[in-house]
Amino acid sequence: MKQSDRTSQLRPSPIRAISEGAPPGAVPMGLGEPGWALPEPACLALAQQQGPCAYGPNTGLPELKEAVAAFHGAKASQVMLGCGSQGVLYALFQAWLDPGDAVLVPDPGFLAYPALAHMAGAEPVSYALAPDFTLDPVRFRAALDRTPSAKVAVVNHPGNPTGAGTSAQALSEVAQACAARGILLLSDEVYRELCLGERGPSLRDVSDTGLVLGSVSKAWGAPGLRVGWAIGDPAWLAPARLVHAYMVTAPARPAQLAAMALLEASPAVLAEARTHLRVRWEAFAGAFALAFGPSPRRTAGGFYHWQPLPRTALADPMAFCVRLRDQGGVVVVPGMAFGEGGRGHIRLSYAGEPDQIREGVRRLAPFWNEA
Ligand SMILES: Cc1ncc(COP(=O)(O)O)c(C=O)c1O
Structure with missing residues (x-):
C-alpha cells in the first residue's frame, strides 16, 4: 500500500540522525535542550501527585x-x-x-x-x-x-x-x-x-x-x-x-x-535558568576565544552559536559535519538542515555541561585552523 502523499516527504530529523550515529565519547553539541536539572518546583509537583x-x-x-x-x-x-x-x-x-x-x-x-x-x-x-x-x-x-x-x-x-x-x-x-x-x-x-x-x-x-x-x-x-x-x-x-x-x-x-x-x-526558575545559561556561555566564549581567536558574538537568546564553515567545507557541509563527529568527536548540526540559508554554517549548542562545552570547542578548532 502507498504511504500518504502528505507524509511521504518526511525524513528523520537530521539533528537526531547525526546524534544517533555518534561514536562513544563524542561531545554532544547537537541537541537543543537544557543540560541542567529539572527545577525543584517541578520535581516536587511530580513527587507529590496522588489519587x-x-x-x-x-x-x-x-x-x-x-x-x-x-x-x-x-x-x-x-x-x-x-x-x-x-x-x-x-x-x-x-x-x-x-x-x-x-x-x-x-x-x-x-x-x-x-x-x-x-x-x-x-x-x-x-x-x-x-x-x-x-x-x-x-x-x-x-x-x-x-x-x-x-x-x-x-x-x-x-x-x-x-x-x-x-x-x-x-x-x-x-x-x-x-x-x-x-x-x-x-x-x-x-x-x-x-x-x-x-x-x-x-x-x-x-x-x-x-x-x-x-x-x-x-x-x-x-x-x-x-x-x-x-x-x-x-x-x-x-x-x-x-x-x-x-x-x-x-x-x-x-x-x-x-x-x-x-x-x-517563574521569577526564581527563570533567574536560575539565566545563571545556568551564563555559566555555559562563559565556558563556551572563553574556550572559543582561546581556540579560534576572536570572541564569539553573544546572541539575542537561546543556547546556540551559529558558526561559519571553513571555506574548504562549503562544497560538502554534511561530509564535514560527519568528519567533525567521527574524527573530531563532536556532534554538531549542519546549517543546511535548517534550510538553504544555513548552508554555510553549523549550529553548535552550548546547552550541555560546561566541561564538555570547553572540550568540544577545543576539539573543533583544528578543523577550522587547518582550512
Ligand atoms: C524554535 C523552536 N520552536 C519550537 C520548538 C519546539 O519546542 P517544544 O515542542 O518542546 O515546546 C523548538 C524545539 O527545539 C524550537 O527550537
Missing part, C-alpha cells in the same frame, strides 16, 4: 491555563495548551491550512516548520532573513507578496538555529503586513526568556493580532514534560484545540501539574 491520574479537561487543566495567562498578562480564554509548542503548532497548521495553501517560514529556521506544513498538506515557502539573521520586514513582505496562497506565517525570535532576534519595529511591520492580508502570524518565542542581556520584544508588545507560542521546554528547563502553549485571539485557537483534543486528548496530567509549579515559580 487518580485522570484525563482532566480536553483543553488542559484550568489552573495551568491561568498560570500561563498570568505569566503573559493574558486571559485564560486566550491560552491554548498542548504537548509542547510543537504539538500546538501541529494542531494550528491542521486547523488553518488546506492543500494548496502556503506557510511562510524563516530560512534558516526550525526544521519542524516545513515538516508540519507538509503534514497539513500545505507548502512551506521560505523567506530570507537579514544578513545578520534578524527579522527583516522588507524581505518578509517580498515573500508575502510573491505568495498569494500564504495563509500562515511563522517568525521565530530569538531564532533557532541562529540565536538572532528582532527589533520591535520589524516585528510590528511584519504583524501589520500579515493583518493586512488577513493571514495568521505565529510568533515562536520559546527562547525569549533565555537571554543574558535585555529580553527581546514579544509580538504581544507590538500588536494584538497573531498568536505567540511558548513552552516550558527551554527557559523553564523541562523539555521532557512536553507542555507548551499559544496565546492570542480565542477565535484562532478554537479549531486547533479540537484538533489537539482528538490527537492526544490533553497533555499528560503529571506534566501539566509540574508545568504549573514551574510557571508559578
Whole structure:
C-alpha cells in the first residue's frame, strides 16, 4: 500500500540522525535542550501527585491555563495548551491550512516548520532573513507578496538555529503586513526568556493580532514534560484545540501539574535558568576565544552559536559535519538542515555541561585552523 502523499516527504530529523550515529565519547553539541536539572518546583509537583491520574479537561487543566495567562498578562480564554509548542503548532497548521495553501517560514529556521506544513498538506515557502539573521520586514513582505496562497506565517525570535532576534519595529511591520492580508502570524518565542542581556520584544508588545507560542521546554528547563502553549485571539485557537483534543486528548496530567509549579515559580526558575545559561556561555566564549581567536558574538537568546564553515567545507557541509563527529568527536548540526540559508554554517549548542562545552570547542578548532 502507498504511504500518504502528505507524509511521504518526511525524513528523520537530521539533528537526531547525526546524534544517533555518534561514536562513544563524542561531545554532544547537537541537541537543543537544557543540560541542567529539572527545577525543584517541578520535581516536587511530580513527587507529590496522588489519587487518580485522570484525563482532566480536553483543553488542559484550568489552573495551568491561568498560570500561563498570568505569566503573559493574558486571559485564560486566550491560552491554548498542548504537548509542547510543537504539538500546538501541529494542531494550528491542521486547523488553518488546506492543500494548496502556503506557510511562510524563516530560512534558516526550525526544521519542524516545513515538516508540519507538509503534514497539513500545505507548502512551506521560505523567506530570507537579514544578513545578520534578524527579522527583516522588507524581505518578509517580498515573500508575502510573491505568495498569494500564504495563509500562515511563522517568525521565530530569538531564532533557532541562529540565536538572532528582532527589533520591535520589524516585528510590528511584519504583524501589520500579515493583518493586512488577513493571514495568521505565529510568533515562536520559546527562547525569549533565555537571554543574558535585555529580553527581546514579544509580538504581544507590538500588536494584538497573531498568536505567540511558548513552552516550558527551554527557559523553564523541562523539555521532557512536553507542555507548551499559544496565546492570542480565542477565535484562532478554537479549531486547533479540537484538533489537539482528538490527537492526544490533553497533555499528560503529571506534566501539566509540574508545568504549573514551574510557571508559578517563574521569577526564581527563570533567574536560575539565566545563571545556568551564563555559566555555559562563559565556558563556551572563553574556550572559543582561546581556540579560534576572536570572541564569539553573544546572541539575542537561546543556547546556540551559529558558526561559519571553513571555506574548504562549503562544497560538502554534511561530509564535514560527519568528519567533525567521527574524527573530531563532536556532534554538531549542519546549517543546511535548517534550510538553504544555513548552508554555510553549523549550529553548535552550548546547552550541555560546561566541561564538555570547553572540550568540544577545543576539539573543533583544528578543523577550522587547518582550512
Ligand atoms: C524554535 C523552536 N520552536 C519550537 C520548538 C519546539 O519546542 P517544544 O515542542 O518542546 O515546546 C523548538 C524545539 O527545539 C524550537 O527550537
